[in-house]
Amino acid sequence: MSTTRQLHFGAILTGVGTAQHEWLHPAIPGDASIDIDWYRQQARAAEAAGFDFVFIVDSPYITPESAPHFLNRLEPLTLLSALAGATEKIGLVGTLTTSYTEPFNVARQYASLDHISHGRAGWNVVTTGLEGAAGNFGRERHIDHGERYRRAREHVEVVQGLWDSYEDDAFPRDKASKRFLDPSRQHRLEHKGEFFQVAGPLNISRSRQGQPVIFQAGVSESGRTLAAEVAEGIFAGVDNFDDAREFYADIKRRVAEAGRNPEHVLLFPGIDPIIADSDEQAQAILRERQGELDLNKALVQLGRPFNYHDFSQYDLDAPFPDLGELGVNGYRGHAERIKRIAREQKLTVRQAALRFGQPFSSFVGSPQTVANEIERWFTQGAADGFNIHVGPPEDFARFTDQVLPLLRERGLFRGDLAGDTLRANLGLPVPRNRHAVAAERAALARAQPLAS
Template sequence: MPTSSRQLKFGAILTGVGTAQNEWLHPQIPGDASVDIDWYRAQARQAEAAKFDLVFIVDSPYITPDSAPHFLNRLEPLTLLSAIAGATSKIGLVATLTTSYTEPFNVARQFASLDHISGGRAGWNVVTTGLEGAAGNFGREQHIDHTERYRRAAEHLEVVQGLWDSYEDDAFVRDKQTKVFLDPQRQHRLDHHGEFFSVTGPLNIARSAQGQPVIFQAGISESGRSLAANYAEGIFAGVGNFEDAQAYYRDIKQRTAAAGRNPDHVTILPGISPIIADTDEQAQAIDRERNGELDLDKALVQLGRPFNYHDFSQYALDEPFPELGDLGSNGYRGHAENIKHVAREQGLTLRQAALRFAKPFSSFVGSPKTVADEIERWFVEGAVDGFNIHVGAPEDFARFTDQVLPLLRERGLFRSEYSHSTLRGHLGLPVPVNRHTAASQARSAARATPATATPVA
């Protein structure tokens, strides 16, 4: 088949022992995988060999004893990705970091450093932190209000991106003969004074091979969608079914265009957990074995996470899903509202809702051909630009890379080799022009344009 001009994008979500309750029990997953750098390096190399666009490390700053196994004991994302950078050469490296409990200067410096270490492969998944308990870890009595968190996030991002432009691309002369290391005219202070931050700058590190790290986001609330439309270059938000995915895709692309940005420069990659076997029947049996006998108590805890670990054990299991009012509005609002909406529209009991939302989202269960067909349908019919594949047991990931990807390549939907060495290159994103260079060029162009003579009355 002829090669499609539009190509699928794939990320690999590396979560060690897993964010689902039973995943760590798989015999191929080491009990310490979430803190084992060798495990991460092996999975990243496997994803790079398959020509994935990126690996993705999730994170959050709050846990309880009932948190999923991976959340309880895991490596800090930027430290981890710096180690993975040395074990890979092409694949993008994306980490989650909150804007609610960090300072822009530190974040700008950390991601710029990862970008240099990796040769231009860094990406930042911008989150505002939905777990209210995180406040206590950062000296606050209360979690920041949802609306305020998103205003803070927008300003945080503006400051970080401004700091990343502290040096123009030709700022460092490094001429030993003339003993000139820096052209000071190419270094720029930020001098930002806003609602939440006051940052002088400049940042003490130059731009990388891709100009700036790639910005990702995962919000599905109204505030999250607005932030994504204005800033995101990649989106990880998950949705419940094909129709919802199409609606979300259209909405984000339309919002991006309305914000004056190119919709093709926003790549939407929801996360999925494919289950693949030789036949559809075998895959469905594996799905039932893994997800059909969930521990109800743990499912209730997992259901409570978007509601700041609300205790659902206090309600009758076989009564309709409880009326929760505004609960969840200051946490993972989009996810919480989706759970309430689905439960209400489908008339779910609490038991049904707990078991439904504790299962990994996946319409992708079947033979390699069935899974490839479903991926193609979602891609071609405007629901996604690609997928973030959850990496669990090595044999499951190998099924995807060795049996599904070849079918997509035969259809001209996915690359066989890398054509770029930066994350921006993989995603088809332009290198952003340094704002100070652009301003200087605009001034020069204005001076070179002859003034129009004013007619004499």
């Protein structure tokens, strides 16, 4: 089979893990989430396998019951800057919230990473779902869900405007004439909006890829709208084929309605493959991992999308409770999804905790089975690529050494990073500087009367 469309892969690096028991594996160092050498090893392995990017998750609030990786981890931009020097071609994508940051600082941080990495930076735009985060930033209450997304839209608009502060030829750097800057190619932003007033210009130029790639991960109605308007990569929070295909079609439709090219917006469901020599062995591993779950910790994990709601207060073998509006100001999309699945599948509280207490995977089986499932999602309108959770090294090696070769044989995966920027490897266009485009249009408009 041959196709011009190619799979893309990201590697989610979460150190000791976002599941409660993952850190107990003997091959995972107990301090992996703050060990730069561990991250370097994983990033280099992903790059050698042809992955497009590594992805660093983040959130600004924890409790004592939070998953091990959440409790003690490196700040994403600092970490990715270190990984830039340890890798050559792989993209570097990190999460940063729009709810508790200022656009000028964010624009400068990601532009710096983009220069340090020679054009490999990506920003995962999030709005922070945990109410407790407010107390870490001098606020008495968390920002309302709708307001968070309006703020996020304006935040991204300001950041992208700042990234265009300099046209590509703004710096002659002519020592003979002592001319470092062409002032006509530097532009102030003068933004005044609902949430931000930013004068500009930003004090750093555009990179080789023009601007960092924008990613987004919201699955709520507001999250889907924001993704369709600004994202170039979307981390889809879906774990079964039917939901993934519905999400994919909905996002592509919204992108087109927003006047953007759907081919330039790529969807990456997050998956945690379980691979063994046979389907039966892989299913046995899955059952073993489910049996290792600590129910009390699984209940905490279940409560996280609901701002750490205490599910231990319920009869564990009673039907999942009617939570009303709980979760609407937290991780709304994830909370609503849990409610829906629990209702449709008639789950008890115990079953829901075990179902959502660890990453769920539809990709369980032999290398052939997992490759078949990836091909199905890719060719039948459910994904453009996948975000692969990196856990124990042998599990990741199973995927890179046994599944990826099958996808290469089928012509679905190119197998190497041919480009030298994240945009090049994802097949995304370089955005032109808005001021240069405006100048060209003005010149063309002036020339038209003369031509007529």
